[in-house]
Amino acid sequence: MTAETVAPAVATETRPPLSPTAARHLATVERIAYGAAGLATAVGPSTDVWQMHAAALGVGAGVLCRLWTRARSREEGWGAALLTASYKALPVLGLSTAYGVSLATPGATWWEVAASVAVAAASAVAVPLTRSRGLRRAAENLPAVLADQEPAEDDHGTGYAGDLARHWAASPVTGTTRLAHVTQYHPGRPDFEAVVLAQPGEAVPGSLDQRAVAAVFDVPVDAVRLAPVPGHGPGRIAVQVAPAEYLARQQNQAPADQLTALWDARVSSPKGVAPGVELVGHRFDADRIVLRVEAPDSELLHLPRLPLARALGLEDPELLMVETDGMAQGVVTIYAEHPLMTVREATPDDLRMDKHGRIATGLRHDGRPARWPLYDPELGALTDLLVGAPGSGKSVTLLTLIAAERINGVVSVVTDAQDGMSLPEADGRVFHFGAGQAESAATLAAFTAVADYRQEVSAANGWGSFILGQPWRLAILTMDEINRMIAEDCGLPKPFRGWVAGMLGAGQITWRKVGMGVRIAGQSLHLEDLGDSEKIRANAKQGTTWLGRVNSSMTRSMATDMTTGTVEITPIKKYFGVSGSAELEAAWAGEEAPTGPTTAGTAWMIQSGQPYMSRVWRAVKENRTYPGLIALMESAPLVDFTPAEADVFRRAYDEALLIALALLDGWDGKGEMPGGTATSEAAGTTAAPSRVPAPPAPVRSLRDDVIDALADGPLRTREIRHAVGVGIEGGPASGSVDNTLSKLAEAGLVSRVGHGVWARTEPSDETDDQS
Numbered sequence: 001m002t003a004e005t006v007a008p009a010v011a012t013e014t015r016p017p018l019s020p021t022a023a024r025h026l027a028t029v030e031r032i033a034y035g036a037a038g039l040a041t042a043v044g045p046s047t048d049v050w051q052m053h054a055a056a057l058g059v060g061a062g063v064l065c066r067l068w069t070r071a072r073s074r075e076e077g078w079g080a081a082l083l084t085a086s087y088k089a090l091p092v093l094g095l096s097t098a099y100g101v102s103l104a105t106p107g108a109t110w111w112e113v114a115a116s117v118a119v120a121a122a123s124a125v126a127v128p129l130t131r132s133r134g135l136r137r138a139a140e141n142l143p144a145v146l147a148d149q150e151p152a153e154d155d156h157g158t159g160y161a162g163d164l165a166r167h168w169a170a171s172p173v174t175g176t177t178r179l180a181h182v183t184q185y186h187p188g189r190p191d192f193e194a195v196v197l198a199q200p201g202e203a204v205p206g207s208l209d210q211r212a213v214a215a216v217f218d219v220p221v222d223a224v225r226l227a228p229v230p231g232h233g234p235g236r237i238a239v240q241v242a243p244a245e246y247l248a249r250q251q252n253q254a255p256a257d258q259l260t261a262l263w264d265a266r267v268s269s270p271k272g273v274a275p276g277v278e279l280v281g282h283r284f285d286a287d288r289i290v291l292r293v294e295a296p297d298s299e300l301l302h303l304p305r306l307p308l309a310r311a312l313g314l315e316d317p318e319l320l321m322v323e324t325d326g327m328a329q330g331v332v333t334i335y336a337e338h339p340l341m342t343v344r345e346a347t348p349d350d351l352r353m354d355k356h357g358r359i360a361t362g363l364r365h366d367g368r369p370a371r372w373p374l375y376d377p378e379l380g381a382l383t384d385l386l387v388g389a390p391g392s393g394k395s396v397t398l399l400t401l402i403a404a405e406r407i408n409g410v411v412s413v414v415t416d417a418q419d420g421m422s423l424p425e426a427d428g429r430v431f432h433f434g435a436g437q438a439e440s441a442a443t444l445a446a447f448t449a450v451a452d453y454r455q456e457v458s459a460a461n462g463w464g465s466f467i468l469g470q471p472w473r474l475a476i477l478t479m480d481e482i483n484r485m486i487a488e489d490c491g492l493p494k495p496f497r498g499w500v501a502g503m504l505g506a507g508q509i510t511w512r513k514v515g516m517g518v519r520i521a522g523q524s525l526h527l528e529d530l531g532d533s534e535k536i537r538a539n540a541k542q543g544t545t546w547l548g549r550v551n552s553s554m555t556r557s558m559a560t561d562m563t564t565g566t567v568e569i570t571p572i573k574k575y576f577g578v579s580g581s582a583e584l585e586a587a588w589a590g591e592e593a594p595t596g597p598t599t600a601g602t603a604w605m606i607q608s609g610q611p612y613m614s615r616v617w618r619a620v621k622e623n624r625t626y627p628g629l630i631a632l633m634e635s636a637p638l639v640d641f642t643p644a645e646a647d648v649f650r651r652a653y654d655e656a657l658l659i660a661l662a663l664l665d666g667w668d669g670k671g672e673m674p675g676g677t678a679t680s681e682a683a684g685t686t687a688a689p690s691r692v693p694a695p696p697a698p699v700r701s702l703r704d705d706v707i708d709a710l711a712d713g714p715l716r717t718r719e720i721r722h723a724v725g726v727g728i729e730g731g732p733a734s735g736s737v738d739n740t741l742s743k744l745a746e747a748g749l750v751s752r753v754g755h756g757v758w759a760r761t762e763p764s765d766e767t768d769d770q771s
Helices: 020-046 050-072 078-104 110-126 128-149 159-170 210-217 243-251 255-266 305-311 394-407 437-461 494-514 533-542 552-562 580-589 627-633 643-664 678-683 702-709 717-724 734-746
Strands: 178-184 192-197 224-228 236-241 278-284 288-294 320-324 329-335 358-364 369-373 383-387 411-416 432-435 475-480 516-522 545-547 602-607 610-616 750-754 757-760
Touching: 020 050, 020 078, 020 110, 050 078, 078 110, 078 128, 110 128, 159 178, 159 192, 159 210, 210 224, 210 236, 255 278, 255 288, 305 320, 320 610, 358 394, 369 610, 383 394, 383 533, 383 552, 394 411, 394 475, 394 516, 394 610, 394 627, 411 437, 432 437, 437 475, 437 494, 437 516, 437 643, 494 516, 494 533, 494 643, 533 552, 545 552, 552 734, 702 717, 702 734, 717 734, 717 757, 734 750
Parallel strands: 383 516, 383 545, 411 432, 411 475, 475 516
Antiparallel strands: 178 192, 192 236, 224 236, 278 288, 288 329, 320 329, 358 369, 358 610, 545 602, 602 610, 750 757
């Protein structure tokens, strides 16, 4: 290639037009002169100054003579010159004529003055000298202006190449660059290559990128390619615009290439749903597409599930699953249909523990077993949380776990605060079944007593951890419908709720070390209601959280409390295969909303802060029970505590049941319990010390501490943190305080009264104590 230059255009010499400022100044001077001449014309004829008379008449005669000379001239353009000269002479001739008439008329009359003033005023408005000068300047410049407006000689060439060059030059984004050396690949196709040339000594602007060139020619961005010209500097750049080739490539593109292009355009691009997240691998299976993704350097991976489904063109977001390692790696799976729509029934082999203490409670979305640890060989017993609305499959999940406990020789203690209606299959098939609110609380107290007994024995023997079967069995307390016992809106007395929550909170400190786990389940679950919510939250992250179909606010709450936030947890729908678009179409058509197979048993399983979608093994209900689950329970012998533990449990249960009934009847836990010494008599001994926690156990939640800290008036967030013990040993974390403030604000108990300033709201008329 040879260097090319652009010859600069030769400018035509033109006189600059009269500027507005100069015109205003000239007009002002002209008006002052007319005013003075008008005054002289009005006053001069009545004086005896002959020099003034001679000057006024002489100026008029001279101007008239000049006009006569112009009229006799026949030079080119004499007509225009005569009109201009006449226009400029009108004020002088008018004032001179008025002066002569006034001088010839004897005396002084009013019309002499009026005529002089009228001529001077008309001249001041017309300012003919100024206007004629501007018109003359414009007339002189007119040929040059017309010459400049003539189209320049077109040096872009002819044909398709010339049209492209002219199109390039007409675009405002190309600046002073030129499109040269245009080569069309085929006469019948618009594809071409060319060279973009900058002005000599200049570089091609960086703004002329792939997107800008695509905009110039109105083609897809991917149809444009830019590259340096070999052997040349930044003053020229090679460009290829091939929309026909791009279209053919798109039509014949392999699925993998199409997927990569879609991901690059809608997900990882700067305006995508996950900027910078790279697609590093993919796999096409018969019923799914599996993607391996990675976050940019020094960034954590975050893939919002719903926006990602939208970007990938999925109408049903339930067909897209996301799993991450909590750092930078992730797997995205796209299914043809929901993978958990059908699952089989459980077998005894599914429910036997592996060496890590885990059983298979169902299937993950990708077909792998959903593993649930009954205990951890390193940590000991665990704390599990289960939340699900009626029909979500919570009861089947609990019964599956209880069956697994019996198969693996685990002591099962079960409570059902709904009078045994939630888990009737467990009645008579576990070590102990507490049906009802008082019975559930007494069962919890008896379980606590056994834990205290184990702790005393462990301390006496110097045991610091739990080993399965040495000497005790693993024991797990399952508490269903816990929300009916501790929630603020459950209608039970506060001392009773405080007693139950206090025992649950206290158990989080030592239960796992003596092989006694707890499984807390309910239709709704707020950790603030569970006594020491911080310890329960921390222990539950070591265990398993099962989040079934609940409302969106509960889903957000549990996701905030129990996950790392790298995967978006969305509410589970009631039916499989019913997308939001299908429901919208039904609403538009005025038809019934579509239904499909129920999602019962489908849940988010959260372990170590990482969630994944799963579904529990299928259970068939017959005559209002699950015979398959009953058969699994009865496939192994009933598991009991040791005789010493069983004795402690029975005695504590009998004693605690009286306390629970008294608290439910209105006893506030202070003073003598109604019935006097009936507790000791019922226990059958007066010598053995009571192992039942005293009611009500002192319960101080972070929520209570925050509200009390604001009792004396508004405080800043950092002052609240200091007041509740952030930074001291055993104190809450700053994030926990911030989350508590947000939840209290949602509940209407506190409000933000300034930037970072909180205050309690006005107290309501209702009292916290209910009896």
